[in-house]
Amino acid sequence: MKYFTNACPARGAGLILPRVKKSGRIIIPRKTIYRLSIYLRCLARLKENGLDTVSSEALAKAAGVKPTQLRKDLACFGTFGTRGLGYDVTELSSRIADELGTSRLQPVILVGVGNLGLALLSYRGFEKEGFEIIAAFDANPRRPRNKQIAQPILGMDVMPKFIAEHGVKMAILSVPAPSAQEVANHLVDCGVAGILNFAPIVLTVPEDVMANNVNLAIELENLSYFIRD
Amino acid sequence: MKYFTNACPARGAGLILPRVKKSGRIIIPRKTIYRLSIYLRCLARLKENGLDTVSSEALAKAAGVKPTQLRKDLACFGTFGTRGLGYDVTELSSRIADELGTSRLQPVILVGVGNLGLALLSYRGFEKEGFEIIAAFDANPRRPRNKQIAQPILGMDVMPKFIAEHGVKMAILSVPAPSAQEVANHLVDCGVAGILNFAPIVLTVPEDVMANNVNLAIELENLSYFIRD
């Protein structure tokens, strides 16, 4: 079992406790969660190739990390390996999937049907990972010509009702920057707890809401910095 | 000036040195570089709003970080503030832009003109950030109907010549997962030093090449983990 120095230093100076959430689960660092997602995809490919077991060394190499890091990551929520042999591919997959909570299908909505939003709508890569964009919303909900879009494109006015009826907890935000914060507030009011934000601004959201940012210009800028030597 | 414990512990045990690259520049942590990009965008908005100076507290709030972190980030490459007053918006902008090397326009190519690639081609958000997608490549270079794409869409066979002639150093990779590694190898052979990878696999590249990954399914998975409590 992994232990952390507890973030609250007040009680019992020097006392070491496992760090836990209010819900009782042990906190797993965000970086570890990202890597678990990567491990899961590597395991899927290994399984396709007919492998039954895999060592931490092989899996780590496939995921682009060090073997010890992989093992430490797994140690956050259990011990699944067999010493001398490695991990059972199928079992490890399902344990990680359980931990990530990707076992059930999550409904997602998309807000902002511009260039990028439209591309994301027709992107078929989410479903096999456990997510489904079930509807899109736009202030000006025109159905694009010459496009095979399976999802309905609805007006912003019906969004609250839709979110409540379908139990939507996550949204992809691909509106222009100037309206992003306003729309995000609206989403939060409707009960959305996770926002994947493509607008190039810093969203301000309540503490119990999570906003992940994907900013393509910043990614390019980052690359450009590190390649000039 | 900021100091690090040097990563190489061999010479002069315990000796503290500023961490530098072969080129002589001090290494700035990757996370700091990301934040510098964010500061730059916040400063641009402040300037639009007519502000001349800004305190670390105000800028940090706009960027979603703590004031001390902002100041430490800036301390990596100089001291630009005026005590008691704050930072000159214009000056700080240009200093950060200089450090990031975003002053000149960078030519970028895109490989893989599928749904996502097409959307990125028509995305007008890069240019004003200093990047321009000057051409796209695809194994099957058809020009899509009903789309206003300014860039030429070329076959893979002419890619090496194009890269050499235009001094391209960065590429956006939006091909399907199975061919991503092969195409990446090809790009590296042609002299590309930075790859922004949208394919959902872990790329293996030489040490002097940088590959940043954008994986939308993983971002969603990450959200979904942290919102269930």
Place this chain on the structure above:
DNA sequence: AAGCGTTTGTGAAATATTTCACAATATTTC
């Protein structure tokens, strides 16, 4: 020009993350 309020810059402390080193324990071989 001296005092006051403000805000930067930074060494040191606190926290977080990664890596090391190796005991523990399984499989395989002879």
Place this chain on the structure above:
DNA sequence: GAAATATTGTGAAATATTTCACAAACGCTT
């Protein structure tokens, strides 16, 4: 079935990053 080999799980060390705390420096007011 004992020895050799392989590989996990993990405490401790090393490294990295963030935050604190406060001296130093500036502008403004009087």
